[in-house]
Amino acid sequence: MGMALGIVLVMSVYALLSSYYLALSIAMQTGLGMSALGAGSVYTPAAVMFFVFSLVASRTVPKYGRRVLEVGAIVLAVGYLSTAVVLLSGPRFTPLLVIPTLMLQSVGGGLLITPLLNTVLARIAPETVGKAFGALSTAQQIGAAVGVAVIGAVFFGSFHPTNEGSAAAGHAFGMASLGTFVVAAGVSLLVFLLPRSASR
Secondary structure, three states: OHHHHHHHHHHHHHHHHHHHHHHHHHHHHHHOOOOHHHHHHOOHHHHHHHHHHHHHHHHHHHHHOHHHHHHHHHHHHHHHHHHHHHHHOOOOOOHHHHHHHHHHHHHHHHHHHHHHHHHHHOOOOHHHHHHHHHHHHHHHHHHHHHHHHHHHHHHHHHOOOOOOHHHHHHHHHHHHHHHHHHHHHHHHHHHOOOOOOOOO
16 A cells, blocks of 8 residues: 555656646747747756755654655645646736746755655565665656646647737646646645655
8 A cells, every 4th residue: 555655646746747847848938939048047946946945855854754745745736826826817927927936836846756755665675675666766757758648738728829929828837737736736635645754
């Protein structure tokens, strides 16, 4: 049960990551006409937040265990929801509009994603850790592929390029954020089912 839950959880988390940033890159490059370098630079503040809160997680998980991941999962889901609310409420889509919500997502991501594999593997017998890690690595790849397919379908199904570029991209990315929030809410529920003890 524990390993099965861990596989589903890891698959779901990596479905979020790969699909979401792909949709954002396409929205900024196709909808806003940004270069690949310019679009990538929008991620920089979020990357800094992820790094900082990854360090926080590494120090707090041994003491507080699953509670750190619970907080991270909730903050991550709220970050996706906030992006959806901001974009679907009408403002013109610009990088500055989504940078704060991306940073919020990265706070949650740093607390959740960094310690996730260790937490899942913590109660696996030492002689089976290799097999378990291989299964989790496979789950990462499958999750990424499924996430790109599902969230990509939501994004492109909502992207109507006949509209004004930034408006079409903003609406499509808002819908993708909403779809990602639904998955993130499921991730939060799964995290609450993990063992309470701190990982080894």
